[in-house]
């Protein structure tokens with residue numbers, strides 16, 4: 001253990017303007033280093049209290065009356081709060097369903113609207129679920145469309161020029177993740193939107209690894225459509241409903257493929273004929289999962305009070321610090337950096353690659369190895385993802401985690417673990 005480097009990490013923590021926010025999260029084991037906030041964010045203390053109260057009072061005592069008091073407008077109200085964080089108008093975002101379902105709804109709307117165009121563009125680094133959804137839509141529309149996946153030369157990033165080349169007047173939709181899930185490569189959304197709009201195509205962004213991780217300006221960047229999940233950097237809890245964004249002037253143009261009662265102009269009129277709600281409510285379909293929906297709000301309040309710019313600045317500092325340690329301690333042990341080097345081209349996790357990555361992850365998760373347990377996650381074939389979540393990640397944790405990886409690799413302790421991947425990684 002390099003004592004001087006450890007002291008330096010502690011000093012950086014003392015200077016961190018966000019240091020007081022860590023206590024707003026439930027940290028049940030201070031010796032467990034959690035670097036997986038990009039998969040499941042920590043539990044905000046306020047969410048625990050709020051949900052307990054809500055279950056007791058709203059569900060336990062007020063029962064059905066709570067629908068009119070609070071629940072019926074919750075999807076829009078929390079959406080409006082999220083819009084504040086993502087640079088959209090309050091009536092452009094609503095909480096609903098899972099990200100995959102929202103992607104289906106909005107991509108359907110876009111393709112039906114652009115019915116004379118036959119090309120959909122995405123990339124080879126995209127989250128596979130997004131591609132499955134697009135493949136399913138192509139079948140739904142009778143195999144009229146062609147899905148073009150722009151490739152990546154280095155497996156880490158995508159060149160804008162290659163996207164520009166793929167774009168043409170036949171392109172209905174460009175559907176990308178702003179921050180890609182393995183390498184954390186980050187697109188310049190404004191630039192891509194500009195290029196897409198020049199060809200008359202619409203853009204649909206998946207912000208699952210962006211919301212709460214990097215500053216987003218949906219309106220300023222001229223985004224048409226977006227979706228994203230809330231259980232990662234937004235700390236909304238496992239399976240919390242996702243969000244969707246539809247640019248104001250497209251809301252009445254695009255149609256939802258799931259014409260459920262919650263998306264009608266008056267669900268309790270029980271009309272026999274579907275008549276969509278005007279505005280963003282059209283994209284609801286059925287009854288929202290009220291408890292999971294409620295759990296999103298306290299985490300969102302923490303992020304808004306810390307300020308996204310400050311979270312991002314600290315995140316960049318912590319990422320640069322991690323990469324510095326990586327170069328010094330892990331690069332000589334056979335690791336490769338799996339993320340872009342320039343901070344402006346990255347989201348908020350760092351991927352480090354090693355051919356025995358999965359075994360190394362298992363050794364990290366084993367509390368009997370070395371000084372502490374470290375929780376990263378693993379993505380095939382060789383990515384160990386280390387998430388930086390500045391509201392609760394400390395410089396000291398980053399230092400100790402890298403030290404633990406070094407220890408495990410130097411002594412090849414990972415050889416004690418199976419190489420075959422199993423279960424949720």
Ligand SMILES: *Cc1c(COP(=O)(O)O)cnc(C)c1O
Pocket residue numbers: 098099100101127129130177181206208209229242
């Ligand atoms: C996590 C993630 C999702 C999650 O989708 P669900 O349908 O909510 O399970 C979608 N897209 C991307 C890019 C993700 O990283």
